[in-house]
Structure formats: structure tokens, C-alpha cells
Amino acid sequence: MNRDTDFSSAPSLTIDRAIxxxxxxxxxxxRYYAAWWLGRFRVRDRAAxxxxxxxxxxxxxxxxxxxxxxxxxxAKALGKLGDRAAVSPLIECLHCDDYYVRESAxxxxxxLGDRAAxxxxxxxxxxxxxxxxxxxxxxxxVQPYEAAxxxxGxxxxxxxxxxxxxxxxxxxxxxxxxxxxALFQLTGKVEYGDRLVAALTGPKLQSRRAALLDLGxxxxxxxxxxxxxxxxxxxxxxxxxxxxxxxxxxxxxNAQIDDRAVEMMALMDSLL
Numbered sequence: 470m471n472r473d474t475d476f477s478s479a480p481s482l483t484i485d486r487a488i489x490x491x492x493x494x495x496x497x498x499x500r501y502y503a504a505w506w507l508g509r510f511r512v513r514d515r516a517a518x519x520x521x522x523x524x525x526x527x528x529x530x531x532x533x534x535x536x537x538x539x540x541x542x543x544a545k546a547l548g549k550l551g552d553r554a555a556v557s558p559l560i561e562c563l564h565c566d567d568y569y570v571r572e573s574a575x576x577x578x579x580x581l582g583d584r585a586a587x588x589x590x591x592x593x594x595x596x597x598x599x600x601x602x603x604x605x606x607x608x609x610x611v612q613p614y615e616a617a618x619x620x621x622g623x624x625x626x627x628x629x630x631x632x633x634x635x636x637x638x639x640x641x642x643x644x645x646x647x648x649x650x651a652l653f654q655l656t657g658k659v660e661y662g663d664r665l666v667a668a669l670t671g672p673k674l675q676s677r678r679a680a681l682l683d684l685g686x687x688x689x690x691x692x693x694x695x696x697x698x699x700x701x702x703x704x705x706x707x708x709x710x711x712x713x714x715x716x717x718x719x720x721x722x723n724a725q726i727d728d729r730a731v732e733m734m735a736l737m738d739s740l741l
Contacts, residue, residue: 508546536567548577572613579620593617615647622651650683662689685709688716703740
């Protein structure tokens with residue numbers, strides 16, 4: 470099976486069939502799809518979680534570059550399932566020699582939100598910006614800095630502020646944005662949210678897209694009007710505004726739809 474396949478039209482599975490497919494070793498495509506399916510449909514069955522955790526140590530499914538596609542997919546699925554039993558195995562994955570396994574594990578640990586992941590994630594930042602260079606001949610840095618920094622912000626690792634701040638000056642824009650996003654979450658200072666707002670007017674569409682998603686993730690209300698005017702897909706702008714509206718309502722205990730919420734909903738309506 471092509472690993473870039475859109476699974477939306479693939480045949481459905483039962484929980485038992487997906488677990489059985491994941492546990493067999495003959496067809497790597499079936500195993501890869503089973504891991505995706507269990508995460509996509511939020512299957513919180515104990516046997517499914519145990520099978521996914523076991524898949525984090527798989528050695529049979531290898532890509533031409535030596536990576537571990539099944540491990541990557543299993544990590545992503547475990548992040549979606551929210552079971553704390555996966556925290557320690559995912560932390561172990563941060564030592565994997567496959568960059569994309571480390572990245573998927575960091576993203577999954579962000580979703581799980583367990584503070585036990587803070588120290589292991591901080592170790593990925595060792596050496597600071599000076600060490601955060603691109604791997605020769607590869608399209609990625611030596612560590613998944615963006616994922617690690619975002620995870621530290623979401624988990625609430627205030628002890629990581631000093632280590633994260635220098636990454637505001639990293640040469641890769643998405644790493645800069647990750648740092649601004651995390652620092653806003655950890656300090657509440659609007660200057661970090663405003664850095665992301667400024668990125669909405671940048672010349673690169675990919676950078677504007679990244680800033681949109683980061684602003685939605687942190688629920689920065691001051692960005693709402695700028696988001697609506699950004700030169701990017703309306704679908705992404707709606708996702709960002711939805712995140713901000715949900716954060717606004719949560720901060721107000723969802724008690725009532727106030728004037729600011731109405732303003733944000735009007736912005737969303739204008740994009741439909």
C-alpha cells in the first residue's frame with residue numbers, strides 16, 4: 470500500500486479485524502492501515518491500545534530510508550486515544566533513530582498532556598539554537614524542534630521558558646512560530662501572539678498557513694480580524710477562528726454568547 474494513500478475511500482474494518490491485522494507481520498500495508506484506523510475512529514479498546522504500544526517497537530516495517538512507518542502511525546494513533554499507558558512507551562520513542570518517529574511521539578505526548586514528558590522533551594532542545602541545524606541531505610533538522618516546543622507549551626512547562634525563548638530567532642520560520650505559540654501559552658504575554666499575527670502578512674503561503682493554525686491552537690483573540698483578512702484558504706481561516714471562539718467561550722465558562730463571541734461568529738459567517 471502506498472504510504473501516501475488517502476484512506477478515506479479504503480474499506481472499513483471491525484475492531485477485532487483491525488487489531489488482528491496490526492498484530493500480524495505478513496502485510497505491512499494492512500498493519501499500517503490498521504494503526505491509522507484505530508486512531509481515526511478513536512478505538513479505546515484495551516487490546517487495541519496494547520497492540521499499538523507493541524507496534525512502537527516494530528522492526529519489520531522499514532522504509533527505503535531506514536525509517537519505521539508503522540511506529541510513526543502507531544504513535545499518532547496513541548496520541549488520539551488519550552490513554553496514559555502510552556506515555557512511557559512514547560517517551561522511549563523520543564530516542565528512536567527515525568526523525569519522524571520522534572516527531573510523531575512528541576506530537577502524541579502533546580495530546581496526552583502528561584507532565585512526565587517534560588524532561589524528555591526538553592532534552593530534544595539540548596544545545597539550543599546553535600545545535601538546531603539541518604541534517605545534511607535531509608529535509609529536516611536534527612531534532613523535531615517544532616513538535617517538541619509545541620508540546621512543552623501545551624503541557625504547560627513553564628520551566629522550559631528559558632530554553633524555548635532563543636528559538637524565536639531560529640532560521641526556520643515554523644520553529645520561530647512554535648516558540649511564539651508556546652511562549653504565549655506559558656506566559657500569557659500578548660507580544661508572542663502578536664508575533665504570529667505579524668506572520669499572517671508574510672510573503673509565503675505555507676508560513677501564513679502555519680501561523681493561522683498556531684493562532685487557533687492558542688486561542689489568541691487579538692488575531693481574529695487579522696485572520697479573516699489573511700491571504701489563505703477560507704477553510705484554514707475558519708479552523709483558526711473556531712479555535713479562538715472555543716477558547717473565548719471556555720474562558721467565559723460557556724455561560725452566554727457575548728458581544729465578542731457574536732463578532733467572531735460574524736467573521737466566520739463572512740468566510741462561508
